[in-house]
Amino acid sequence: MSNILHLAIPAGDLKKTMVFYTDVLGCKIGNGEEGRWQDINFWGNELTLHQSEEALPSVRHDVDMGAVLVPHFGIHLEQDDFDALKDRIAAAGLDYIDEPYRRFKGDKYEQETFFISDPNNNVLEIKTMKNPEVLWPEG
Template sequence: MSNCLHLAIPAGDLEVAKKFYCEVMGCRSGNSEEGRWIDIDFWGNELTIHQSEERLPTVRHDVDMGAVSVPHFGVHMPEDEFQALKQRIEAAGLEYLDKPYRRFVGTEFEQETFFIEDPNGNVLEMKTMVNPEVLFRDAK
């Protein structure tokens, strides 16, 4: 693995957070320190969830689809993985923070996105793009 993102977040109860990330989100766990932290393979990135009492505060920022929670993090994934993730979330009986929404319809930047909170209130935005190759190309 090279050039992967490392992000460490407060996770609340580690076992609850691990279950969410591994069973619902479909990630794998890696290295850990008992009762302190667990590395999660977050689509090729290293997400380290830390046992904690605190939660990160969030605010809402206005964008085209409404007010979204900041801070947030997530990944872009192929359509089939995205749809499978939505099915796991719904099968687990979890509620979306912001329900799946199609943005930029009819443009080269068209995407479907949703926001969900992990058990400690960390906000994740998950996306699938119709044309992922335009992600870092200058907008026209």
């Protein structure tokens, strides 16, 4: 095991939030403490959801596609996995914060991205890169 990101966030109602991460996003359950916190496998990274009363504050920052919510976290997916996740979001009847949008068209960094929130209003950005190899070039 190496270079795994760990992130812990307030989850609000832990049971409700777990349904979002497991049923909609397809994440697997890891270690946990009933009613207090739960680790999930967030595409190879450890996301710890904490039962909480609070939610993270957020503000919008201007980028090329408009004003995006910060803080946010997310994942880069292969196109097929990205499309399958959009299908699961639609099947669950969830709304996007920011609809799927293609950024940097015709550029080496071309990508499709969308923003969605979990039940505690933690903001996630999910994206797929047309050329994922350009993200972290060798050297």
